[in-house]
Amino acid sequence: MTSKERVRAALEGRLPDRVPYAEFAVDFDTVERVLGHETYLRAKAKSQIAFWEGRHDEVAQSWLEDHIALHRKLPLDIVTFPMATWELPAPDEGPPPRRIDAATWEDREGRVYRLSEATQDITCVRDPVRDARVFTAAEFEREPDPPRRDERSWRILDAVVREFKDEKYICGPSGGSVGIVLLGGMERGLLEIAAEPDVVRAATAFEVRRQNLADEVLIHPDSDAVMWAEDLGYKTGPLIGPATFRDLFLEANKERVRSVKERFGKKVLKHCCGNINLLLDFFVEIGFDAYQSIQPTAGMDICRLKRDYGDRIALWGGVAVENLVGGTPDDVRADVRRAMDCAKPGGRFILGASHSIAVGTRYDNFMALLDEHSKLCQY
Numbered sequence: 001m002t003s004k005e006r007v008r009a010a011l012e013g014r015l016p017d018r019v020p021y022a023e024f025a026v027d028f029d030t031v032e033r034v035l036g037h038e039t040y041l042r043a044k045a046k047s048q049i050a051f052w053e054g055r056h057d058e059v060a061q062s063w064l065e066d067h068i069a070l071h072r073k074l075p076l077d078i079v080t081f082p083m084a085t086w087e088l089p090a091p092d093e094g095p096p097p098r099r100i101d102a103a104t105w106e107d108r109e110g111r112v113y114r115l116s117e118a119t120q121d122i123t124c125v126r127d128p129v130r131d132a133r134v135f136t137a138a139e140f141e142r143e144p145d146p147p148r149r150d151e152r153s154w155r156i157l158d159a160v161v162r163e164f165k166d167e168k169y170i171c172g173p174s175g176g177s178v179g180i181v182l183l184g185g186m187e188r189g190l191l192e193i194a195a196e197p198d199v200v201r202a203a204t205a206f207e208v209r210r211q212n213l214a215d216e217v218l219i220h221p222d223s224d225a226v227m228w229a230e231d232l233g234y235k236t237g238p239l240i241g242p243a244t245f246r247d248l249f250l251e252a253n254k255e256r257v258r259s260v261k262e263r264f265g266k267k268v269l270k271h272c273c274g275n276i277n278l279l280l281d282f283f284v285e286i287g288f289d290a291y292q293s294i295q296p297t298a299g300m301d302i303c304r305l306k307r308d309y310g311d312r313i314a315l316w317g318g319v320a321v322e323n324l325v326g327g328t329p330d331d332v333r334a335d336v337r338r339a340m341d342c343a344k345p346g347g348r349f350i351l352g353a354s355h356s357i358a359v360g361t362r363y364d365n366f367m368a369l370l371d372e373h374s375k376l377c378q379y
Contacts, residue, residue: 003077004224007169007350011225011267011289011314015347018377019340021370022078022169022316024229024271024292025085025356028120031066033363034073041066044084044121051089052096052105056152060088064156068163075370078169078350079160080227086156086173120359127185135183135192137202144210147175149217161220170223171269174260175214177228178207178252180240193240197248204252212259219260225267225289226260233274235298242278250282257287269316273355275299284312292316295354303342306349315343316350319369324353325360329368336372344376351377 001009001017009016026034028043040047040062050059063085071079081087097105103115105122112126161170181204182189193200219226232238238245257268267289275298276283283291291309294300294317302318309315318339323331336351343349351373357366 002166003168004166004170007077008224010347010350013311013314013348015379018379019344019373020077020169020350021352021373021377022076022080022350023352023357024080024227025082026070026074026076027357027359027361029359030357030361030363030366031070035066035069039066040084041070042082042084044119045115046120047084048122054091056088056091060152060156064159067156067160071160071164071168075374076168078171079164080171081157081160081173082227082229082356086153086160088150088153088156090150091152118359130184131188133184135196135199135203137199140199140202140206142206144206144213147214147217157220161222165222169225170220171225171227172218172220172223174219174226174228174266175211175216176207177230177270178204178211178249178256179228179230180232180245180249181207190239193244193248200248204249208252208255211256215260215264219264219266223266225269227269227271227292229271231273232279233272233276233298235275235295237275237277238279239274242282245279245282250286253282253286261287273298280305280309280313284309288313290314290316290350292350292352293355294318296320297322297354300354302339306343310343310346310348314348314350316352317354318343318349318351319353321353321355321358321361324365324369325358325362327362327365329364332365332368333372336369336376340376344379 006016007020010020025042028039028041031039031041040059047059067085097107097113099105105113110128111124113122114125115122164170181200183192183203260266260268269290269292270283270288271292273293273295291313294302294315297320305315319332319335323335339351
């Protein structure tokens with residue numbers, strides 16, 4: 001089987017020739033070990049600084065060339081397009097923020113950005129513009145603006161898709177996932193859900209309309225599926241309870257999946273970290289074809305999930321990212337063996353890390369994952 005045929009069989013409940021192997025993302029430090037040179041691919045902080053310095057073309061070329069080279073070097077059955085692999089910011093987004101110290105920046109609106117040494121990402125930690133905004137249901141009654149394709153980003157996406165469309169399973173971008181709508185960021189957004197459900201309901205309906213329109217310029221005709229990435233859980237449970245999810249977000253998510261499948265003929269795969277045991281029945285009802293991440297340190301046990309959900313949704317994961325970063329090759333091999341023992345029988349299983357091959361992954365651990373998969377993958 002080709003990679004495309006193998007993954008398609010796994011997602012549809014047919015036995016492939018072997019268990020597919022894929023990752024949501026492979027971060028830059030592992031990419032550099034595999035390719036033998038520096039890269040911007042999945043180097044989120046490094047790419048952001050380059051954008052602020054106006055070096056968009058340099059980043060774009062690295063993303064394109066190294067995305068292809070990585071999938072030529074590694075036995076990945078699925079090509080994915082997570083953050084920092086294809087979508088470029090607008091070249092005219094205004095003056096760059098002022099650097100305050102080695103890890104902090106501030107823009108002219110007072111937004112503060114900070115570098116995380118652990119994840120090598122730059123995130124906005126203070127946004128006075130967003131914090132001062134008052135949301136109303138009326139503002140979400142309008143129709144979304146017509147979408148426009150960014151041809152610079154599309155060039156990267158199209159080149160990678162054309163390279164692999166006949167051999168690998170292509171999980172491309174789309175207009176986005178509704179998930180749960182958090183107005184004003186995580187903390188405030190959860191408060192808005194509790195205090196202003198009608199506003200959140202209006203915003204959610206607007207997001208469905210906006211994302212359905214955006215699909216028209218973002219879903220590649222030669223892709224096989226789209227992948228939506230959104231973390232809905234803490235380590236101990238979901239961000240919101242099942243009753244709230246059902247009331248505010250279930251139908252919106254079903255509409256988004258229905259639109260992608262009926263209008264474009266694509267499967268929909270869901271990346272979601274955290275403990276989401278209480279939401280998994282909704283994932284099945286929504287129509288997701290696969291659930292990726294399966295974080296064991298957050299109570300997501302792949303053996304139990306295979307028993308309870310393995311005939312209704314494909315499972316993608318099995319190797320704890322914590323072991324890849326901080327464990328030993330023996331720890332990683334044990335994760336692979338347990339996942340294969342539990343989830344391989346009957347199909348509907350793709351081996352991978354819980355989340356991704358994250359920053360800080362030990363290279364010998366990554367090699368142990370690949371080696372153990374190669375020994376156990378055949379049906």
